[in-house]
Amino acid sequence: MSSKDAVAVAADIGGTQMRAALVTRGGELLDRGAIDTHPDDGIEIAASRLAELVESLGNGNGNGNGRVEPIGMGISTAGPIDPDTGTYKNPPNLGAWDEKSMKPNLASRLKIPVQIGHDATLAAFAETQFGPHRGAQNLVYVTVSTGVGGGIIANGEMVTGAEGHAGEVGHITVIPGGQRCNVGCDGCFEGNASGPSIAKAALAHIDAGETTAIWEMAGHDRERVTSKVVFQAADAGDVVATAVREHAVKAIGIGLGSLLNIFDPEALVVGGGVAQGLAARWDEVVSSVKRFSLAHFQHNPRVHLTTLGDDVGLLGAAGLAFRHER
Ligand SMILES: [Zn+2]
Incomplete structure (x- = not known):
């Protein structure tokens, strides 16, 4: 062999x-x-x-x-x-x-x-x-899914931290005063961009009595209000759903933009169900990342959806x- x-x-x-x-x-x-x-x-x-x-x-x-x-x-x-x-x-x-x-x-x-x-x-x-990013010496992976988590490769090494806790990118504050995650941080990435946080934001609009197609599309069932339904409603032009999606994309842009600034990676790779749900609007995600990152990332922000599945x-x-x- x-x-x-x-x-x-x-x-x-x-x-x-x-x-x-x-x-x-x-x-x-x-x-x-x-x-x-x-x-x-x-x-x-x-x-x-x-x-x-x-x-x-x-x-x-x-x-x-x-x-x-x-x-x-x-x-x-x-x-x-x-x-x-x-x-x-x-x-x-x-x-x-x-x-x-x-x-x-x-x-x-x-x-x-x-x-x-x-x-x-x-x-x-x-x-x-x-x-496609094989050989990268500096790479940040972020999953935007039920939670938001991350892994960091810097100078070819896995960054684990003193006690194995490094990479908790989901709990950096992105929207002070924004929604809280389950851990209770004030306006963290996970609290404003994860699947459950997107559903929670949509439900807050519904509970406030605002008219939105999300409620119809979810069959008037709170459990069926998901990021997927919110994105579908936004694609159909629903005003509330579009606002909820824009808030999530802003939170993602601030989170990813900060990671770009800190690590200067060859690639910032994003996976998870929420990210996949934004695949058709990836240009909006990239614009948001550009908005919240330094000048040298403007022509190439190096943000990519994962292809490894x-x-x-x-x-x-x-x-x-x-x-x-x-
Ligand atoms: Zn948090």
């Missing part, structure tokens, strides 16, 4: 699902699987179920010579997490795993080196390893395993 054919085991662990794949050095996913996480069963049971999933990968896909031996395993996980030990630190979606790590269990059972990283940081790392976590995990290959 030439080193070009080498594969890594990649895993992506979230609060509801654990995914695993065999990934080549070039970023091709050879085989993949997924299981439910069930975090409340405890980290030991989850680790052993993940190991079983990994052991099932690649079987029957070979040429009769047996399974390709992976060079190592990388794991992308929701955090916060200590990137050296893989120890979770009060993780909101994996609460039962606090102060515990999967790393020793998996390394001894699978008999390969195991590396663990925070999902947003590894998404940024994946963008520097695969796809849902596999960004697996690709980042694989990239981490290859980076630690001996």
Whole structure:
């Protein structure tokens, strides 16, 4: 087997699902699987179920010579997490795993080196390893989705911070006095641009008695008022929906513009459902970023939608395993 054919085991662990794949050095996913996480069963049971999933990968896909031996395993996980030990630190979606790590269990059972990283940081790392921004030494990845999170690569290194908390771009203040996020910050990026915050802003207009097509389109059901419905109503010319969308785009512009100013990245890559929902109006997002960034970004603000899709976590995990290959 030439080193070009080498594969890594990649895993992506979230609060509801654990995914695993065999990934080549070039970023091709050879085989993949997924299981439910069930975090409340405890980290030991989850680790052993993940190991079983990994052991099932690649079987029957070979040429009769047996399974390709992976060079190592990388794991992308929701955090916060200590990137050296893989120890979770009060993780909101994996609460039962606090102060515990999967790393020793998996390394001894699978008999390969195991590396663990925070999902947003590894998404940024994946963008520097695969796809159109491959080779970038400075890259910021921001997901605008149910929450707003980020990962930072600076001078070719993953920025993790003193205790693994770096990259919380969602909680920088962008609209002082604006909506609060679940954590309670006063007018942060997440509180003014995430999917739930867009829905909350729309509902505030509806509750104030303003007439808007959003309410009809959501079937008069508060639960169905989503960023997607707001964007659809705005596209149809609804005044309230347009105002809500413009507020979110302003918040995104301030947040991303500040990140551009601070990190001067080769690319600022944006993913997540809200960002994808703005794909058809990406020029407005770019204009907003320009408005809130310095003069040298005006002709090329370097803001791009991700092209790596849902596999960004697996690709980042694989990239981490290859980076630690001996
Ligand atoms: Zn916040």
